[in-house]
Structure formats: structure tokens, C-alpha cells
Amino acid sequence: MKSQEIAIHVNNVSKDYLIAKQSYQVLYSLEASIFQGEWITLLGKSGSGKSTLLNLLAGLDSPTSGTITLLQKDLTSLSETERTVLRRHAIGFIFQSYNLIPTLTVEENLKLPLELIGRTASASEIKKMLSEVEMDQALHKFPDQLSGGEQQRIAIARALIHDPSIIFADEPTGNLDDQTSYRVLTWMSRLIKEHGKTLIVATHSKSVTAFSDRIWHLHNGALKEELVS
Ligand SMILES: Nc1ncnc2c1ncn2[C@@H]1O[C@H](COP(=O)(O)OP(=O)(O)OP(=O)(O)O)[C@@H](O)[C@H]1O
Ligand SMILES: [Mg+2]
Numbered sequence: 001m002k003s004q005e006i007a008i009h010v011n012n013v014s015k016d017y018l019i020a021k022q023s024y025q026v027l028y029s030l031e032a033s034i035f036q037g038e039w040i041t042l043l044g045k046s047g048s049g050k051s052t053l054l055n056l057l058a059g060l061d062s063p064t065s066g067t068i069t070l071l072q073k074d075l076t077s078l079s080e081t082e083r084t085v086l087r088r089h090a091i092g093f094i095f096q097s098y099n100l101i102p103t104l105t106v107e108e109n110l111k112l113p114l115e116l117i118g119r120t121a122s123a124s125e126i127k128k129m130l131s132e133v134e135m136d137q138a139l140h141k142f143p144d145q146l147s148g149g150e151q152q153r154i155a156i157a158r159a160l161i162h163d164p165s166i167i168f169a170d171e172p173t174g175n176l177d178d179q180t181s182y183r184v185l186t187w188m189s190r191l192i193k194e195h196g197k198t199l200i201v202a203t204h205s206k207s208v209t210a211f212s213d214r215i216w217h218l219h220n221g222a223l224k225e226e227l228v229s
Helices: 050-057 080-090 106-115 123-132 148-160 178-195
Strands: 006-019 022-035 039-043 065-070 091-094 166-170 198-202 214-219 222-226
Touching (some): 006 198, 050 065, 050 166, 106 148, 123 148, 148 166, 148 178, 166 178, 178 198
Parallel strands (some): 039 198, 091 166
Antiparallel strands (some): 006 022, 006 065, 214 222
């Protein structure tokens, strides 16, 4: 059964970017709650602010005004160090551009999130995670020796290896073929349902919406929820 505990609360959040002294507003006074155990899909055309919103929710960037509460902690009042510690423990982030560390092998990339919280990854943990994303053969490869879709799957594995309770995924299947994409989404869906994780996915892909509990549309800086039957 779905818990009704709030994982993230967004209170009157706006975001402007300042470019050459000119301010551009991307998000306007957003209000939203995300419950633990939910899969939220965030849709919106390119440039609508999906990545901007995910970055704010994950504490990677700060809103211009308003507050964001994540796991009962007001992100906007935490210091940068406190936000980093919270992120390392509680959050997994699958970046639109993967952000794998090019000088580290796949194995080292996967070990890093655990090392950052003082844990050592066992060989079997790494192996199991790689096999979930069907990348068993990639252990000793460097990111530039992998295709875009393969890097994407490693980025997904890296975001999940430390067992975070909230996962942000920015276009996580953009570079995967339909079949691989379906398998990865099914696996992620199982993680959400069986382990009560919370997932927020920004995407252009309509096939992702089939897995969601709720669908949000970002348009003209505002969020609108679509009713899912
Ligand atoms: N660091 C930044 N500085 C200035 N403007 C930015 C910055 N990041 C994003 N923007 C602007 O904010 C708007 C929203 O960008 P964002 O990346 O959030 O869109 P998106 O919905 O994720 O698009 P896509 O689907 O193409 O990934 C865009 O107009 C973009 O140019
Ligand atoms: Mg984006």
C-alpha cells in the first residue's frame, strides 16, 4: 500500500536565471507535494524547465524564492555541506547528460557513490547492479568506450547503487531502444513498488507515462496535473 508520507513539498517556488543582467523567469510560484512511494512523470516541451525543476528538488540548485522540503528538511535553509550530505545519502540522480566520470572505469564510477558515504561496494553488489541494467561486460571499460545508451544504463546503475529513497531521472531512457527502455523502466517500477522508493522522471517519452502514478505537465512556468485513470 502506498504511504501517504510527504517526500517532497514545494512551496511557492519560483526560479529566474540572470543572463547579461537580464532576468528570465522559468518557474512561477509552484506548489506541489510528492508522496513517498510515488512515480511522478514530468512532461513539457524542450526548454519548459523540467531539468531546472529536478535540480531544485534535488537541492542541486536553489530557487529564487519559495521553499522546498525534502524528507522533512527545508533544503533552502541547509548549508551547502548539509545539502551535499543529504543528497549523498538519500538521493539518486540520473542526469540527462549522464555525468559519468571519464577518468574512472565503470566499476570505479559505481563504487564512488558508496565511498562518498563511507561504504565499500562488494564485488557482488556491483555485479548485480550491472546485470540489472544488462551491462555485465562493462566492468573495466571507461565511459568513452561505451555507446550513449550504454553510458545511460551505467548512469542509472550509479544513481541507484547506494539505495537512495528518492530518485530523480532526467530523460533516463532518451538514448535507449524501445525494448531496453521497457526493461529498464519495468525494473525501476519494481524498485519503486517493492522498496517504497520515490521517483520523479522528466521525459519527452510517452511510454514512461504508463508507469506513473501521476503525470505533471510543465507549461509556461506552471505545473498542471493530468488525471491518470
Ligand atoms: N544555468 C542556466 N542559466 C541560464 N538559463 C538557463 C540555465 N539552465 C537552464 N536555463 C534556461 O531555462 C529554461 C529551461 O531549461 P531546462 O533545461 O530546465 O528545460 P528542459 O525542460 O529540461 O528542456 P529539455 O527537454 O530540452 O531538456 C531554458 O530556456 C534554458 O535556456
Ligand atoms: Mg532537460
